[in-house]
Amino acid sequence: MKIILEIEGLKKYYGRPGNQTKALDGISFQAAEGEFLGIMGSSGSGKSTLLNCIATVIQPTGGKIRMQGADILALKGEKLAEYRGKKIGYLFQNFELLDHMTGRENILLPLSLHSVSGKESQSRLTRLAEYLEITDVLEKFPAQMSGGQKQRVAAARALIMNPGMILADEPTGALDSKNAKTLMEKLAGLNREENATILMVTHDSNAASYCKRILFIQDGVIFHELRRNLPDESQRDFYGRILNVMAQLGGGSANVL
Ligand SMILES: Nc1ncnc2c1ncn2[C@@H]1O[C@H](COP(=O)(O)OP(=O)(O)OP(=O)(O)O)[C@@H](O)[C@H]1O
Numbered sequence: 603m604k605i606i607l608e609i610e611g612l613k614k615y616y617g618r619p620g621n622q623t624k625a626l627d628g629i630s631f632q633a634a635e636g637e638f639l640g641i642m643g644s645s646g647s648g649k650s651t652l653l654n655c656i657a658t659v660i661q662p663t664g665g666k667i668r669m670q671g672a673d674i675l676a677l678k679g680e681k682l683a684e685y686r687g688k689k690i691g692y693l694f695q696n697f698e699l700l701d702h703m704t705g706r707e708n709i710l711l712p713l714s715l716h717s718v719s720g721k722e723s724q725s726r727l728t729r730l731a732e733y734l735e736i737t738d739v740l741e742k743f744p745a746q747m748s749g750g751q752k753q754r755v756a757a758a759r760a761l762i763m764n765p766g767m768i769l770a771d772e773p774t775g776a777l778d779s780k781n782a783k784t785l786m787e788k789l790a791g792l793n794r795e796e797n798a799t800i801l802m803v804t805h806d807s808n809a810a811s812y813c814k815r816i817l818f819i820q821d822g823v824i825f826h827e828l829r830r831n832l833p834d835e836s837q838r839d840f841y842g843r844i845l846n847v848m849a850q851l852g853g854g855s856a857n858v859l
Pocket residue numbers: 616617623624625643644645646647648649650651652805
């Protein structure tokens with residue numbers, strides 16, 4: 603098992619001493635290549651903050667983040683751009699597609715930004731589009747796509763560079779249950795068949811049941827971890843265990859487990 607992501611004592615405090623929000627207050631965990639790791643926790647527990655620290659969108663107050671052995675908090679200039687553009691792929695709740703570009707142009711945008719050339723990417727695009735069932739919307743603009751199609755186009759954009767890790771923040775948050783199920787089946791399939799490493803934040807116990815392991819965070823710390831017992835445990839049974847933890851979370855008690 604090859605460790606791809608190492609987080610050690612990660613802290614993010616917002617505001618000034620005296621009026622501080624400790625969004626992350628000492629988070630440590632590791633993710634291996636090929637993991638499908640979920641992050642769950644109630645609203646305001648620090649999930650997006652965690653993902654945004656890994657994506658280098660925000661600077662943590664303290665702690666370490668290593669991706670494929672590199673200290674990402676020390677990256678600058680070209681190396682930082684390479685990390686953001688090639689090593690990670692980001693999937694947002696609200697798709698974040700560019701309205702004036704077609705599906706195809708949106709998906710290929712990372713390539714032009716990082717001057718990666720053509721042929722291989724074109725065939726990757728064709729395969730991804732087929733797999734994600736978006737071949738027939740590639741020439742459409744986002745306004746002409748359904749929510750589910752938009753999110754699958756966004757998934758293709760996140761995957762086109764073949765990043766080491768996909769970071770997804772509530773990817774099913776804006777989807778109805780049918781489209782959410784389709785997206786989760788596609789992500790799980792990529793994880794299973796292409797060994798894609800995925801770190802996904804979600805509120806949704808259903809979406810989380812596709813993960814192999816889930817970290818529950820509350821008040822900026824990890825307070826519980828669930829691992830699906832593969833290959834024996836059914837997704838349904840895992841879902842049941844997730845609901846149990848979430849029920850206790852809802853009660854606001856972090857020390858009952
Ligand atoms: N830019 C900011 N300035 C000040 N406080 C912030 C900022 N961003 C987040 N916070 C606070 O940090 C805490 C964690 O926020 P975060 O967005 O990480 O939560 P979350 O778990 O993603 O919540 P949700 O499930 O609602 O998306 C919250 O208390 C939030 O109010």
